[in-house]
Amino acid sequence: AHSLRAFFIAGLAEGKSILKNPLLAEDQMHALKALKEFGIKSEIKKDKVIIIGTGGRLQLPKEIINVGNSGVTARFLASFASLAPKGKIVIDGGKRMREGRPIQDLIGALNQVGVKIKSIYGNGCLPIEIEGGTFEGGKAELKGEISSQYFSSILISAPYAKKDTSIKCLGEMSSRPYIDITLQMMADFGVLTKHSQYKKFFVKTPQKYHSRNLTLEGDWTNVSYFLAATAICSGRIKVKNLRLDSVQGDKIFADLLKKMGCQLIKKQNQVELISKGNLKSIKRIDMNSYPDLAPTLAVISAFAQGQTEIYHIAHLRFKECDRIKALVKELKKIGVEVKERKDGLVIKPNKDNLHGGVIDCYNDHRMAMAFSIAGLKIPGIIIKNEKCVKKSFVDFYQVFKKIGGNYKFLAP
Numbered sequence: 001a002h003s004l005r006a007f008f009i010a011g012l013a014e015g016k017s018i019l020k021n022p023l024l025a026e027d028q029m030h031a032l033k034a035l036k037e038f039g040i041k042s043e044i045k046k047d048k049v050i051i052i053g054t055g056g057r058l059q060l061p062k063e064i065i066n067v068g069n070s071g072v073t074a075r076f077l078a079s080f081a082s083l084a085p086k087g088k089i090v091i092d093g094g095k096r097m098r099e100g101r102p103i104q105d106l107i108g109a110l111n112q113v114g115v116k117i118k119s120i121y122g123n124g125c126l127p128i129e130i131e132g133g134t135f136e137g138g139k140a141e142l143k144g145e146i147s148s149q150y151f152s153s154i155l156i157s158a159p160y161a162k163k164d165t166s167i168k169c170l171g172e173m174s175s176r177p178y179i180d181i182t183l184q185m186m187a188d189f190g191v192l193t194k195h196s197q198y199k200k201f202f203v204k205t206p207q208k209y210h211s212r213n214l215t216l217e218g219d220w221t222n223v224s225y226f227l228a229a230t231a232i233c234s235g236r237i238k239v240k241n242l243r244l245d246s247v248q249g250d251k252i253f254a255d256l257l258k259k260m261g262c263q264l265i266k267k268q269n270q271v272e273l274i275s276k277g278n279l280k281s282i283k284r285i286d287m288n289s290y291p292d293l294a295p296t297l298a299v300i301s302a303f304a305q306g307q308t309e310i311y312h313i314a315h316l317r318f319k320e321c322d323r324i325k326a327l328v329k330e331l332k333k334i335g336v337e338v339k340e341r342k343d344g345l346v347i348k349p350n351k352d353n354l355h356g357g358v359i360d361c362y363n364d365h366r367m368a369m370a371f372s373i374a375g376l377k378i379p380g381i382i383i384k385n386e387k388c389v390k391k392s393f394v395d396f397y398q399v400f401k402k403i404g405g406n407y408k409f410l411a412p
Contacts (some may be wrong), residue, residue: 001178001248002216005185006074007031007051008156011040012083013189013209014055017241020048020215021241023222026391034077037061038084053211056160056281060132067126069094069320069363069391070260071101073125075149078106079157082115084132090120091125094360096345096363104353105143106150112140113154113165137161137205144173148317152182158203159191165212167201174315175288177249184247188214217243221292221384225369226271226403228271228296231257232303232377234277240270242385249289256282256297260304281306287344288312291319297368298327301347302336302354303377311344320391330371333357334378356380365391372397376405 003023008031010017022028024044032042032049038058041052042346061084068071074091081089092098104124110117120127135157140287142150151167158165171412175181176198183193190210194202218241230237242251244266254271258264260282263274281304287294301308316323328340335353340344356379361367375381386409389396397407 001181001219001221003028004031004072004076005152005156005182006214007035007042007049007215008080009185009189009209010051010211011035011038011053012056012157012160013053013211015053015211017048017051017053018048018213019051020213021218022049022216023219023392024049025394026068027070027073030067031073031076033065034073037063037065038080043230052363053209056083058210059086060085061089064090064092064127067091067093067097069096071097071320072149073105074128075103075106075147075153076156078103078117078128078130079110079115079135079153081130082110082117082132082135082327083157083160086131086133089130089132090127091130096320097126099125099164100318100322101205102146103128105146106153109140109142109150109154113138133163134331137163137165139166139168141168141170144169145169145171146174146318147386148173148175148178151179155182155186155201155203159205159207159209161203161205164205165203165402169199169201172288173198174288175249175291177247180247188212217241217246217248220246220248220253224250224253224293224296225373225396226399227254227257227271229376229400229403229405230273230299230306231260231262231275231279232277234275235404238270238272242269242271244269244271252290252294253293255294256285267323279304281308281349283307284309284311288314288315291316292302292366295323295327295366296373298331298345298347299370299374300319302349302352302374304349306349307349309344311341311348316341317364320364323367324365326362326364326367330359330367333359334374334381350377352377356382356385358382361386361388363388365389365393369393369396372400372405372407375407382410
């Protein structure tokens with residue numbers, strides 16, 4: 001989350017930014033490739049990315065920009081592209097992006113602030129066409145229930161609009177901590193924003209991002225898989241380079257595991273988790289602000305004592321797959337008693353019924369990583385299309401092996 005936002009913001013800043021400790025997976029590579037089309041140069045060197053920003057003076061892309069299955073890149077580009085010179089820009093993507101990852105609410109909000117943008121096939125998904133030079137600014141209203149990325153998209157580009165921009169959130173904001181990451185990153189690069197309890201956001205113009213050298217903090221979401229692995233097995237793990245005061249919502253996972261019976265030690269920039277492998281249920285939990293943790297929590301709840309209900313996650317139906325439906329189907333394959341709810345799921349553990357199975361992860365990186373953790377306790381777990389983890393965690397299986405996990409790749 002930090003790396004993607006930093007790439008777009010550094011691209012708008014004037015001059016050279018050096019970003020240390022970036023996350024470089026498929027999403028980030030799609031973003032850097034797209035930014036290049038707007039005249040933003042970047043270079044990857046060991047543990048850092050160097051970005052030469054344009055000061056907001058973008059060039060008009062000559063080709064259609066394909067973001068693959070990177071929903072966040074597509075959404076950020078929807079606003080960003082409108083800052084380019086006059087001309088048409090087309091953003092396209094993979095099959096899921098064209099069919100099941102909606103962007104219509106963002107299109108509507110951008111129309112309200114002057115941006116000429118449309119879904120080419122009229123289905124509210126990619127491909128989209130944006131007219132450069134049309135981000136006027138002004139007032140917009142936007143539903144908050146589907147994705148906070150819509151708000152982040154507009155906020156990141158708003159300092160370069162022609163006039164002040166305000167966004168009113170209709171209803172409840174989902175995945176709110178990701179908005180905090182956006183606002184923090186904007187401030188780190190010199191742009192101030194205001195908000196009223198996440199109900200209204202305001203960006204004054206003119207403001208400009210300033211290039212800078214920045215060390216990006218560790219990703220709590222990626223760390224969660226190995227904390228989960230330790231929790232269901234008896235063992236100990238220590239993870240460094242984490243900000244304990246991070247605005248990342250997913251840092252809560254370590255505390256959830258403590259509630260489930262693990263010992264948790266926090267000090268300086270690291271956490272240590274110790275588990276005897278005997279977990280108790282978290283019972284009932286609202287995961288609206290932590291949607292990326294839901295698949296992992298659902299999987300490890302199959303090994304806990306007592307029923308677990310995960311709710312308030314209806315927005316998971318619009319991710320790389322319908323994660324609620326997918327979780328229910330795949331958990332049942334390995335013997336877990338689970339019920340689907342409109343906005344979540346209920347897991348009733350029965351360890352004696354657990355068995356191996358072939359898991360379809362629906363080309364969803366979060367599904368693949370969560371069910372890989374299940375394989376530490378259940379023999380015979382096979383993950384189809386496991387390479388989709390590269391979307392957010394290129395060396396997931398190498399780290400998985402490093403902490404003691406055994407796996408082998410099967411012939412296709």
